[in-house]
Amino acid sequence: MPKVKLTALAVEKIQVPEKGQVDYFDASMPAFGVRVSYAGSRTFFVMTRLLGKQIRLSLGKAQCGRIENGLSLKDARAKAGEWVELAQQGIDPRKLRNDEKKRNETTFQNTFSVVADRFMRQYVKPRLAVKTQKGYDGVLFGQDLDGWKNIPVATISRADVRERLEYIVERGCPTLANNTLAYLRKFFNWCVDQELIEHSPVDRLKAPAPKVVGDRVLSEDEIKVVWQAFENEGLVFGDLFKLLLLTGQRRSEVIEMTIDECRGLNTLEPIWEIPAHRTKNKRPQIVYLSHMAAEIVRNRPIFGEKGFLFTTNGATPVSGISKAKKRIDEDIESICKKKEIPVIPHWRIHDLRRSMVTIMNEQLSIPPHVVEACVNHISSGAKTGVAGVYNKALYLKERRKAFDAWGTFVQELLNEKQSVLV
Known part of the structure; x- marks a missing residue:
């Protein structure tokens, strides 16, 4: 050699x-x-x-x-x-x-789209609500992350994530940018757990835009106007928006409401029982229906085997609430101009729930822990930490009085409106 x-x-x-x-x-x-x-x-x-x-x-x-x-x-x-x-x-x-x-x-086989599809199948769909599933799907497979589709997930860097988030903010969607970061945080943490990557590129990455926390509470005069717009809308969406205000429950919970969930509609204590699988915190909820709320439920036409209160085909809950909200906003503007009063500032559907909670606390003197129970919250001191382990009280009698007080409050506002019109 x-x-x-x-x-x-x-x-x-x-x-x-x-x-x-x-x-x-x-x-x-x-x-x-x-x-x-x-x-x-x-x-x-x-x-x-x-x-x-x-x-x-x-x-x-x-x-x-x-x-x-x-x-x-x-x-x-x-x-x-x-x-x-x-x-x-x-x-x-x-x-x-x-x-x-x-x-x-x-690494090169595990592209972003391949891993995202696996994440949806193995984590999102088996565990999360349909609405949340749609949120993940819209972000992971949407246009903003389309450029990552064929890139190995292990090669996506912190700078890549930041560039995408900044782009979303610059095109005028700061809230979407924050939501995108939240979804990506869960996705990349799952990738770490699956040993597909060593470190998450979004670890300790701050939100790209200030979080917009809703704080809109409708005044008494505004409640009168929006209720009139609900009346004008009528039919499915008119009643839907009325119940959102009268019950203070979440949008999806009211939209998917069925007649089988309602009890004692012709008694003095009508109730609506929301099963655990339909609530955000997976806890069953009992809603006492005020006289006005019970009357709306009794008068809803029910068709189809599933008994949805708000449906157009009998098979699925109604869709198109955003379009209905737009029509109602246009009607509210028309009502305000006709009455020669300032147009109501922008409000969200969730503001109906917030308005009930705020007025119950501030004007109706209902204890905070009862108000929390009325909207199925567990964030109050009486239900969190060690206290939450032992405090299993449902405050049913207190809740019934709270919902009745709120229903009476709304009814008296509307009676004031009618007396003014006369």
């Missing part, structure tokens, strides 16, 4: 054998060399011992001629030294190389 002083030029100029292959050992590093085949290929190698057995380790193609992406002589020597050291420790460098190759293959 020939021994030569290997230089970059020498590696490239070594004569090609007529047949087979020849190993040339480096004069300055005897265990290291280059193998030259009759086809002209040049491959660096190193001889060493692994667990007492002599082995030959192929380091990679030499960088010369048309092999531009091969190893330089300097890098080959360094790699030879590293591999010999590993072998002396009883570690097979070839196994490490194969494991790394598999990891790289897995």
Whole structure:
């Protein structure tokens, strides 16, 4: 076996054998060399011992001629030294190389779209509500992250995430940017748990825009006007918005309300029982229906086997509440102009719930823990921490009085409106 002083030029100029292959050992590093085949290929190698057995380790193609992406002589020597050291420790460098190759293959197979689809199937759909599922789907597969579709999820950096969030803010959607960060935080944390990535690129990343916390509470005069608009809307959505105000329950809970959930509609204590699977905190809720609320429920036409109160086809709950809200807003503007009063500032559907809670607390003197129970909250001191473990009180009698007081309050407001009109 020939021994030569290997230089970059020498590696490239070594004569090609007529047949087979020849190993040339480096004069300055005897265990290291280059193998030259009759086809002209040049491959660096190193001889060493692994667990007492002599082995030959192929380091990679030499960088010369048309092999531009091969190893330089300097890098080959360094790699030879590293591999010999590993072998002396009883570690097979070839196994490490194969494991790394598999990891790289897995990395490039696990693109963002592939992993996002798996995340939806394995985590989101089995655990989260349909509305939340749609939120994840809209973010992970929406236009804002479309450029990540074919990128390995492990290569997405903190800078990549920040750039996308800033783009969403700049196009006028700050709330969506904050929501996108929240969804991505859960997604990347799941990727860490699944050992698809080592660290989440959104770890400790701050929200890109100030959080808009709703604080709109309708005044008494505004309640009169919006109720008139609900009356004008009539039919499905008119009654739907009335119940949102009278019960203070969440939008989805009222939209999916069924006649089978209602009890004692013709008694003095009509109630609406929302099952746990339909509430946000997965706790069943009992809503005492005021006289006005019970009357709306009694007068709703019921058709279809599922008994939805708010439906147009009998098979599914009604859709299009955003369009109805837009019509109501237009009607409110018309009412205000006709009455020559200032147009009501922008309000959200959730403000109906907030208005009930605020007025119950501030004007009707209902204890906060009872108000919380009325809207199925568990954030008050009486129900959190250690207290929540022991305090299982439902405050049913107190809730009934609270809902009756709220119904009476709204009814008296409307009676004032009617007396003014007369």
